[in-house]
Amino acid sequence: MTSPSPADDDRGCLRLVLAVPLVLLTLAATSCCWAALAIRPSGPWDDDAYAGIVLACVLSVGAAGAVVGVWLVPSVRRVMGWWWVGPAVLAGGVAAVRWVTGG
Template sequence: MTSTSSSDNDRGCLRILLAVPLVLLTLVAVSCCWVALTIRPSGSWDDDAYAGVALACVLAIGAAGAVVGVWLLPSVRRVMGWWWVGPAVVSGVVSVIWYVAVG
């Protein structure tokens, strides 16, 4: 007969609790990156489109930074693997590259 310790049960609940902000911030980062990549300015005179690209890139970079910031907390790192921050980091890097290329 085996018994599970309460820390194992708490770890599952903690993982679900910590996954919520990480997933939501990752969705924000990925969606803002997608918006930045899909906005196409009509020409060099289209300042509004360029401002939209810049805003979407900055929001994606900020959300990706927030994901990394939350993940760097020792209690979060202990429960969540590095793959939880992978999509956010990739979208943040793509947004930086796109911001530099378009900006």
């Protein structure tokens, strides 16, 4: 029998450590996306609601971009599958559509 290489032994721990920022950023992206979708302006004069929608969309797209940026690092991509980025990219995409359509 051969023992696993030291690099394989660390992958579980490395995956757990790298999952923390990815999960936190994904939660930020999805919660900001939810806020962008939940805010309903009272009318065309409601500038504060429109500003809130834009802010929530910008934060959601930014957090999704940060998730992609972290995942693009080769050492992270090696241990984290592409599906770790999927929910954040989806939330960022929905927020971008909400931002473009203007509510």
